[in-house]
Amino acid sequence: MLKPDSESPPNEITVNIAMAGLLWRDRTGRSVSDEEIIGLVSKFGECGVFPSVVRLTQLITKLCRTGKSDRAWDVIHNVMKLGGDVQAPSCNALLAGLGRQQNFQKMNKLLAEMKENGIQPDIITFGILVNHLCKFRRVDEALEVFEKMSGERESDDGFSVKPDTILYNTLIDGLCKVGRQEQGLGLLEKMKLEQGCAPTTATYNCLIDGFCKSGEIGRAHELFDQMNKEGVPPNVITLNTLVDGMCKHGRINSAMEFFNEMQGKGLKGNAVTYTALINAFCNANNIDKAMQLFNEMSKAECSPDAIVYYTLISGLTQAGKLDDASFVATVMKKAGFCLDIMSYNILIGGFCSKNKLDEAYEMLKEMEQAGVKPDGITYNTLISYFSENGDFMTAHRVMREMISDRLVPTVVTYGALIHAYCLVGKLDEAMKIFRDMSSGLRVPPNTVIYNILVDALCKNRKVEVALSLMDDMKDKGVRPNTNTFNAMLKGLKEINWLEKAFELMDQMTEHACNPDYITMEILTDWLSAVGETEKLRSFVQGYEVSASTA
């Protein structure tokens, strides 16, 4: 390694050349550890020689990318301490690293230290801060940074860096992603008033998406009209955002109409457009139309990608058309795509639900040949299939395979077994698994697990045991939901334990568990039969009884 005390005195060039080599590998091809490079920087630094801004930034970036942002922090501080010239790009690299770790405390600290050390942050610095805050939905803090950067607050912590279009777009997107699109509109007006911050297609796309996601399709469409009027050209993302928004809010026909209208105007769709539409038609049980759109793609010179294939395979599987689904999988492979784990899982689940175990095994074999490892969901699907069919031996065997495959059974794995044992009336086995998972196996049961058991216990007239499970939930901090109470109330109705039912109704109110139509079905008959309609009336008061069919 180069030493500061070699014949010629070290200078910036020496350290840069040394680092340039060492960041990758040294002359002999030996890989050099990060610590050696850090040591080098430190050694040179003590002689007053520092890497260039570019080299230092490269080192910081590398450290952050390999999860060593703590060391990156040390390096920056060391260079500062030794009097080296640290500039914004190096700090930005560290900020980005800290941002990926959601370490906002340190990000703020770094910003403060930049100010202390006279390092002028740039627009990128604030871009990183705002971007990461928005990504983790901390939009109010992002807005604070935004106000601080331009020094609008007239306080001494302003930085007088002017925001640009990208920063505005980031903020608007952040606001829209948390449902604050109205506030996003406010920023749109603000940026129009500023120099060099003209709204772009992306600005409108973010806003349109915000209104689409909140179901305000009309407002979204108004924005679309507005951007056209202002001469901001819509692009395929604008098109897709609106098409998807319409599809997701039950307006498939409007979506098709809009798509056709745009195509007529020369704005072509792409695979994303077709995914939205195919997905919508599958969900609306219109497989024919979905297939038709799929076939139209090649004519429109828009070849399907893996997601389009997945969407179709998933839709066909859900419609029970397994033959068609595996045919599409074949076409997909012929087109040069590989099925991913989700596609395999969908197909395996589909074959299991059709009781076609041979085909399911064939898929397993195929995925092994394709080098796609089964994951927890694959195993859970199989465990669920075998348990549901009463083959508990095989179910347990598959679970052991799962474990030897270094996968951890989850609450869903145990849930499948518990549910199946309950269905065949083997409550003892179910309770045994429940106790195992919560004690030794360290898989905390959730509401679903408790609901399966409470329901089964009540159906088997073991109401007292079910009640004790509800106490257990309380102890463990697992929140009951409407289904829990429904199961319990049904059990209480069977044995006509009225006082306990009243108690539970009060608890429902306390837990803000809205009664649904099942609750009402149980209570209406029962309470009117025993002349307690008044109690029922006061119970439903203040609730919107949901008409769900779940």
Next chain:
DNA sequence: ATAGGGTTAG
């Protein structure tokens, strides 16, 4: 900086 699929237990 902006658009699409998210599969397993009640």
